[in-house]
Amino acid sequence: MDTHWMRRGRCKDMDPAIFFPNDGVGVQVAQRICAECPVRAECLDYALDNRVDHGVWGGASERERRRLLRQRRLAHVAAH
Secondary structure (H helix, E strand, O other), X not given: OOOHHHHXXXXXXXXXXXXXXXXXXXXXXXXXXXXXXXXXXXXXXXXXXXXXXXXXXOOEOHHHHHHHHHHHHHHHHHHO
């Protein structure tokens, strides 16, 4: 598993709890940090590929990632 990109993330020296909020305001705080992260795309891909259930990854909340995974599945089914 290639995770070298994690060393370049804005979150690398932050409290991980920021990215595992328990309310919508906390999600927004994490998403603002992610918005300017140079490895945002890699982070989101990691979370989607590994089916990470919790937290904000690549600027996407748990709900947003579930929606993205559903869209990927539907696109795959439509293509075949």
